[in-house]
Amino acid sequence: MDLQSLTLLVEILDAGNLSEAARRLKMSRANVSYHLNQLERSVGAQLVRRTTRRAEPTEIGQRLYQHGLAIQNELQAARESASSLGQGLVGRVRLSVPSGYGQLVMSDWLIEFKRMYPGIVLDVLFENRIQDLLRDEVDIAVRVIPEPPQNLVARDLGPVRYVACASRAYAQEHGLPTQLDDLQGAPMVTAAVIGRQLRVAAYQGEERREVVLEPTLVSENFLFLRQAILAGLGIGLVPDYVVQDDVRRGAVLTTLDDWRLSIFGTQMFMLYMPNRQHTRATRTFIEFILERARARAAGEVAAA
Template sequence: MDVNSLTLLVDILDAGNLSEAARRLKMSRANVSYHLNQLERSVGLQLVRRTTRRVEPTEIGLQLYEHGRTIRNALLAARESVTTLGQSLQGRVRLSAPSGYGQLVMSDWLIAFKRLYPGIVLDVMFENRVEDLMRDEIDIAVRVMSEPPQNLVARDMGPVRYVACASAEFARTHGLPATLDDLPAAPLITAAVIGKQLRLAAYLRDERHEVLLEPTIISENFLFLRQAVLAGLGVGLVPDYVVQDDLKRGAVLSALDAWRLSIFGTHMYMLYMPNRHHTRAAATFIDFVLEQARGSGRGGAN
C-alpha cells in the first residue's frame, strides 16, 4: 500500500462512483477500477461495496479513507505553501448560494471579497436545490434549513425571518391578513417545493401552529416574488431580506408581526465537507463571509 493508492481511495469515495472519480482524475473508468482492485488485493479485504450507481466504504475502507484524507490534506497544504510562497493569495472558490439571499445579501460581500483578493477566482452558482450539496466539486454551499445534515460541517449564518407582506396599494384596497386563518383565503406569493403541500410554520412564544397554503404565484426566484408583491398582486410570504428596503420606505407593509414565520427553515447555514482540505483561498473566504454575516446582525454562533 502506498500514498497514491490511499489518495485514490479518497478520490473514489468523495466522487461517489467510479465514473465520476474517473472524470475528476482524468482517467478511464477501467483504470480507476483496476487500481482499486489492486489496493484491495494488497490489503486482502474488500474496501468498497459497489452498486450500479454508488460505491460505499466497508468498515476497513472507511478507516483507510480517513487516513488517506489526512495524508492528502497534509500533502495539499505543503504543496500550496511552496507554490504560493511570496505570492498574493490565489486559488479558486466554488460557491453555491440561494438565489434570493445570494443576490440580495451576499452579492455585496462577494464583490468586496473580490476587491480584497483579486487573485482568487470566485465561481458562484445561485440555486436553491438542497440535495447532494457537494456535487460538482462545490467547496461551500449556503442554504436555509432548520437542522443541517449531520455529515456536513455547518456554520450558523443567522436566523431567517419570513414576513407576510403586501404593497401599500394592495393593503389599502384589500387589507392585510389579521390572523393566521386569513392567509389561506388571500392571494399568496411565495416559493414552494414542487410536488409537496406548502406548509407555513408559525410560532408565538411557546405556541406552534401550522397552516396549509395554496399560493397563486410560486417561484424559486425571490427577485420575481418581490416584483409581484410590489405590483400589488397579493400577499407575499418571503424572507425579510427580500423586502427590507421596501418596508423601510413604506412601499410594502407587513402583517402578523407578532408571529415568527417559517417555510423552508429557520436558519441560514454555510455548509462544507468535513476533513476536506481547504485551500488558503477557501479558508479566507469562509472567515470573510462569516464575519460579514455577523456584522450584518444575522450571523449566529460558530
C-alpha cells in the same frame, strides 16, 4: 501501494460511487474498477463495498482513506506555499448560495472579499436545491434548512425571518390579512418546493400553528417575487431581506408581525465537508463570511 492508488481510493469514496469517481478523474468506469481491484490485491483485503448505488469503505478502507486524505492535504498545502511565495493569498473557492440570500445579502460580501483577495478565484452557483449540496466538488454551500445534515459541518449564519407583506396600493384596495387563517384564501406570492404541499409554520410564544397555502404565483427567484409584490399581485410571504428596503421607504407594508413565520426553516447555515482540510483560501473565505453574518445579525438586533 503508491500515492496514485491512495488518490484513487480517496476519489472513489468522496464521489460515493465508481461512475462519479470516473467522471471526476476523467477515466472510464472500467479503468477505475481495474485500478481499485489492483490496489485491493496489493493490500490483500477488500477496501470498498460496492453496491449498485454506493461505494462504502471497509474498516481497512476507511483507514487508508484517512491516510490518503492527509497526504492530499499536505500536498495541497505545499502547492499553496510554493505558489504564494512573494504574492498575496491565492486559490479557488467554489460555493453554492441560495438565489435570494445570495443576490440580496451575500453579493456585496462576495464583491468585498474579491477586492480584498484578488488572487482568489470565486466560483459562485446561485441555486436552492437541498439534495447533494456538495456535489461537483463544491467547497461550501449556504442553505436555509430546519436542521443541518449530520454528515456535514454546519456554521450558523443567523436567523431567517419571513414576513407577510403587500404593496401599499394592494393593501389600500384589498386590505391585509389580520388572522393566520386569512392566508389560506389570499392570493399568495411566494416560493415553494416542487411536488410538496406548501405550508407556513407560525410561532407565537409556545404556540405553533401550520397553515396550508395555495399560492397564485410561485418562483425560486426572489428578485422576481419582490417585483410581483411591488406590482400588487398579492400577499407576499418572503424572507425579510427581500423587501426590507421597500418596507423602510413605505412602499411595502407587513402584517401578522406578532407571528414568527417560516416555510423552509428559520436558520441560515454554511455547510461543508468535515473530513476535508481546507485550503488557506477556503479558510479565509469561511471566516470572512462568518464575520459579515455576525455583523449583520448584530446590526439587526441593535435596530430592533
